[in-house]
Amino acid sequence: MLKKVTxxxxxxxxxxxxxxxxxxxxxxxxxxxxxxxxxxxxxLVLYICIAISVVVFGVMFWSIxxxxxxKGFEAHQFHDSTSLEILWTVVPTIILVIILFPATTSLINSxxxxxxxxxxxxxxxxxxxxYKYIGEDxxxxxxHTTPADEIRNKATKNENYLLEVDRPLVxxxxxxIRFLFTSNDVIHAWWVPAFALKKDAIxxxxxxxxxxxxxxxxxxxxxxxLCGKDHGFMPIVVKAVTxxxxxxxxxxxxxxxxxxxxxxxxxWSKEQLMAKGEEIYNKNCAACHQPNGMGMAPVFPALKGSAxxxxxxxTHLDIIFNGKPGTAMSGYGEQLSSVEVAAVLTYxxxxxxxxxxxxxxxxxxxxxxxxx
Amino acid sequence: xxxxxxxxxxxxxxxxGPAKGIGRWLFSTNHKDIGTMYLVFSLVMLFxxxxxxxxxxxxxxxxxxxxxxxxxxNQMITMHGLIMVFGAVMPAFVGLANWMLPMxxxxxxxxxxxxxxxSFWLLPFAFTMMIGTLFMDGGGPNFGWTFYAPLSTTYAPxxxxxxxxxxxxxxxxxxxxxxxxxxxxxxxxxxxMTYFKMPMFCWTWLITAFLLIAVMxxxxxxxxxxxxDIHFGTAFFDAGGGGDPVLFQHVFWFFGHPxxxxxxxxxxxxxxxxxxxxxxxxxxxxxxxVYAIIAIAILSFVVxxxxxxxxxxxxxxxxxxxxxxxxxxxPTGVKIFNWISTMFRGSMTFETPMLYSIGFVILFTIGGLSxxxxxxxxxxxxxxxxxxxxxxxxxxxxxxxxxxxxxAVYFWLPKWTGxxxxxxxxxxxxxxxxxxxxxxxxxxxxxxxAGMPRRIPDYxxxxxxxxxxxxxxxxxxxxxxxxxxYVLIKTLRSGEKAEQLPWDGAEGLEWTLPTPAPYxxxxxxxKVD
Numbered sequence: 041m042l043k044k045v046t047x048x049x050x051x052x053x054x055x056x057x058x059x060x061x062x063x064x065x066x067x068x069x070x071x072x073x074x075x076x077x078x079x080x081x082x083x084l085v086l087y088i089c090i091a092i093s094v095v096v097f098g099v100m101f102w103s104i105x106x107x108x109x110x111k112g113f114e115a116h117q118f119h120d121s122t123s124l125e126i127l128w129t130v131v132p133t134i135i136l137v138i139i140l141f142p143a144t145t146s147l148i149n150s151x152x153x154x155x156x157x158x159x160x161x162x163x164x165x166x167x168x169x170x171y172k173y174i175g176e177d178x179x180x181x182x183x184h185t186t187p188a189d190e191i192r193n194k195a196t197k198n199e200n201y202l203l204e205v206d207r208p209l210v211x212x213x214x215x216x217i218r219f220l221f222t223s224n225d226v227i228h229a230w231w232v233p234a235f236a237l238k239k240d241a242i243x244x245x246x247x248x249x250x251x252x253x254x255x256x257x258x259x260x261x262x263x264x265x266l267c268g269k270d271h272g273f274m275p276i277v278v279k280a281v282t283x284x285x286x287x288x289x290x291x292x293x294x295x296x297x298x299x300x301x302x303x304x305x306x307x308w309s310k311e312q313l314m315a316k317g318e319e320i321y322n323k324n325c326a327a328c329h330q331p332n333g334m335g336m337a338p339v340f341p342a343l344k345g346s347a348x349x350x351x352x353x354x355t356h357l358d359i360i361f362n363g364k365p366g367t368a369m370s371g372y373g374e375q376l377s378s379v380e381v382a383a384v385l386t387y388x389x390x391x392x393x394x395x396x397x398x399x400x401x402x403x404x405x406x407x408x409x410x411x412x
Numbered sequence: 413x414x415x416x417x418x419x420x421x422x423x424x425x426x427x428x429g430p431a432k433g434i435g436r437w438l439f440s441t442n443h444k445d446i447g448t449m450y451l452v453f454s455l456v457m458l459f460x461x462x463x464x465x466x467x468x469x470x471x472x473x474x475x476x477x478x479x480x481x482x483x484x485x486n487q488m489i490t491m492h493g494l495i496m497v498f499g500a501v502m503p504a505f506v507g508l509a510n511w512m513l514p515m516x517x518x519x520x521x522x523x524x525x526x527x528x529x530x531s532f533w534l535l536p537f538a539f540t541m542m543i544g545t546l547f548m549d550g551g552g553p554n555f556g557w558t559f560y561a562p563l564s565t566t567y568a569p570x571x572x573x574x575x576x577x578x579x580x581x582x583x584x585x586x587x588x589x590x591x592x593x594x595x596x597x598x599x600x601x602x603x604x605m606t607y608f609k610m611p612m613f614c615w616t617w618l619i620t621a622f623l624l625i626a627v628m629x630x631x632x633x634x635x636x637x638x639x640x641d642i643h644f645g646t647a648f649f650d651a652g653g654g655g656d657p658v659l660f661q662h663v664f665w666f667f668g669h670p671x672x673x674x675x676x677x678x679x680x681x682x683x684x685x686x687x688x689x690x691x692x693x694x695x696x697x698x699x700x701x702v703y704a705i706i707a708i709a710i711l712s713f714v715v716x717x718x719x720x721x722x723x724x725x726x727x728x729x730x731x732x733x734x735x736x737x738x739x740x741x742x743p744t745g746v747k748i749f750n751w752i753s754t755m756f757r758g759s760m761t762f763e764t765p766m767l768y769s770i771g772f773v774i775l776f777t778i779g780g781l782s783x784x785x786x787x788x789x790x791x792x793x794x795x796x797x798x799x800x801x802x803x804x805x806x807x808x809x810x811x812x813x814x815x816x817x818x819x820a821v822y823f824w825l826p827k828w829t830g831x832x833x834x835x836x837x838x839x840x841x842x843x844x845x846x847x848x849x850x851x852x853x854x855x856x857x858x859x860x861x862a863g864m865p866r867r868i869p870d871y872x873x874x875x876x877x878x879x880x881x882x883x884x885x886x887x888x889x890x891x892x893x894x895x896x897x898y899v900l901i902k903t904l905r906s907g908e909k910a911e912q913l914p915w916d917g918a919e920g921l922e923w924t925l926p927t928p929a930p931y932x933x934x935x936x937x938x939k940v941d
Binding site: 062063064065066067068077078081082085086089092093096097099100103104107108109110113114115116117118119120121124125128129132133136139140143144146147148150151166190191192193197199200201202203221225226227229231233236237238239240242243244245247248260261262263264265266267268269270271272273336337338339368 | 475476477478482483486549550554555556560562563566567569570651652655656657658691692693694695696697698699700722723724727730731734735738739741742745746748749752753754755756757758759760761762770773774777778781782784785788789790791793794796797798858861862863865866867868869870871872873874877878
């Protein structure tokens with residue numbers, strides 16, 4: 041007994057993560073009518089498949105058990121039967137037609153994205169999502185927030201490990217929401233299992249899909265199409281709230297936006313910018329250029345000692361703002377506020393032994409923005 | 413002129429053996445030697461590709477990043493797929509075709525021996541180049557074996573160019589091999605052997621060869637378009653230049669779907685030899701088996717976009733590809749029912765080739781059934797790009813292609829080498845493989861349904877338990893292949909002498925040859941009635 045306990049104890053000591061895991065076997069029913077119909081279809085086909093296997097394998101194992109040479113069974117020499125061949129062509133055809141009826145209905149339903157209440161443009165970026173509430177002047181990025189220490193096994197992993205973001209997509213329940221998917225760089229796929237909704241976000245294309253959420257809650261998903269290095273680290277979090285809460289949330293977001301605009305008018309000291317810059321850098325830039333600015337040659341160049349970070353401030357700003365065509369560097373002009381651009385630029389020019397010594401104030405960025 | 417011709421004919425009647433030294437292999441035009449080289453090459457690739465899967469499973473043993481960086485993880489999954497498809501499975505089938513086709517149709521050799529030599533010797537260079545990319549600046553291909561643009565063009569590491577040329581060489585090799593198969597089968601069958609008297613393995617390979625000739629140029633086309641996009645300023649797949657990233661997927665899967673049948677049809681052929689032999693009964697429904705293969709091959713050209721249900725196709729397209737995909741289930745079902753009817757009321761014994769064939773039928777059926785589930789477009793919105801898909805295609809490819817190859821090797825090894833393998837060890841190889849395989853791939857269905865995307869180096873905690881099981885299964889499955897190598901070495905070094913007909917139920921011209929099979933199979937064609 042004692043030995044058994046030690047063995048188990050050892051097992052769990054070696055495997056600390058087991059505490060949060062579960063032996064889930066099947067798909068969830070989800071929280072939309074579409075996901076429920078998908079689930080029902082899945083179960084129907086699953087049962088049909090199990091029934092087919094029971095019959096087919098049943099005959100086979102019965103035969104394996106009885107018709108063996110070791111039991112003295114003599115082979116019966118028959119090798120053709122047109123009626124049997126017709127039978128096992130026709131029966132599967134009938135089964136397939138039975139399955140195709142609900143499948144076709146369900147597909148028709150999922151293509152009906154007319155008459156939406158809310159339209160949201162979802163844009164995939166390497167490696168984050170951008171949500172634009174069409175007609176609401178609200179547009180933000182959603183970046184994963186799982187601490188590097190948890191990923192590197194230096195800290196205990198939290199319950200929502202790899203499934204947490206800084207700003208979730210907030211949606212009201214009982215409204216028809218139409219999504220417009222596109223991408224800024226490579227192909228991504230936006231997937232929330234609870235909605236049974238998965239659609240590719242493709243550069244140059246706009247794909248449509250829709251959902252209507254029935255229950256308040258937080259629903260988590262992940263990018264489903266290999267999109268490069270951090271494909272596993274661009275989760276999706278949807279917070280479904282009541283209509284009233286949604287209206288309040290929208291108002292709050294607009295106020296926050298105004299405050300942000302005011303912040304860029306204030307004067308910022310270099311120390312303030314450096315501190316803010318480090319935070320912004322680690323969130324947006326470190327995935328490729330690395331926290332120590334060393335990059336990953338040759339695709340992701342080092343910033344430490346780089347000609348750009350040490351060169352004219354205008355070129356540096358231009359690359360942060362508009363990206364570098366033909367490379368993995370995308371433009372951050374739309375994604376970062378003026379304060380953030382100023383901060384990250386100042387940080388890159390003065391961190392890791394880079395010592396240009398100059399800085400750019402948010403007001404300057406605003407001015408240049410106006411100029412463009 | 414006429415004397416010269418007589419001399420040559422005379423020369424061929426001399427019973428000369430293989431050339432001495434390395435020249436035997438470098439300049440070989442002998443179907444058996446080339447077949448052996450293909451098979452050994454594919455075994456080496458199986459271990460290289462397998463060790464990459466080992467890296468992947470070791471990293472996924474627990475949540476968190478432990479062993480490799482995500483960048484290298486992506487290179488591993490990409491190379492694992494490419495090597496297994498183009499390096500392990502396809503060359504193994506060409507090797508089997510080389511060994512068996514002349515022996516089965518009563519020919520002395522393949523029809524185009526020099527082409528045969530070239531098609532093999534392209535491969536080591538192609539794969540050296542492709543594996544070499546791992547050591548280049550920026551690493552090897554990291555965009556998945558499906559290499560979707562623009563991840564594989566604008567955003568690819570510089571080594572992608574070498575990858576493109578390696579693919580071109582593999583494609584050229586496959587096309588040459590396919591031409592050789594077709595010419596051999598069409599022209600060199602023994603007198604009296606009509607198409608509908610041909611062994612099933614020849615039929616399946618004939619159809620496979622046509623598929624190869626039809627789709628390998630499409631693959632060559634798509635990688636050439638990538639090359640142009642990367643180096644010559646075109647914009648086939650670059651939306652910024654008016655191109656279309658989805659076009660890449662259509663062209664790729666127009667190659668890719670027939671490709672999966674290329675990797676399964678020859679196994680169908682092998683199993684159609686092994687099951688009758690150990691059931692001591694003729695193959696049930698030979699004609700309908702042939703028609704089923706032809707139907708599968710034709711249908712395979714009109715189902716490709718079922719790999720792309722989430723790209724946002726129009727409704728009619730989605731419906732079309734859902735229906736055609738479902739249709740494939742019918743001829744595939746016919747094949748399975750025929751195999752089972754062959755076993756039914758036979759007098760079965762269960763030597764290793766038979767065990768592998770029964771394993772093939774069971775596991776391939778499971779993979780086929782999950783294929784029906786995946787064919788349903790509305791549900792595929794959930795399955796797509798999850799581990800459910802990974803489970804599905806490993807269930808059809810590992811037991812399908814690889815078990816088929818094992819069955820073939822154990823079945824014909826006595827004829828090839830003149831020696832008998834160790835039955836006990838071979839059965840051990842089967843059982844450990846069978847358990848390891850199911851432990852690896854069955855739980856993948858569960859994590860896929862629970863929502864785990866494929867191709868991620870790290871995963872949320874709810875998938876931890878099953879991933880650990882999967883990794884343990886994968887290590888077991890990988891280790892069991894060492895038993896296979898040991899069995900092979902033991903057979904060659906100290907196997908007992910095999911009889912001319914080691915399996916009492918086996919039929920076919922190959923068994924009429926002495927054991928081991930002579931260097932030139934049938935100098936004078938046998939008569940078939």
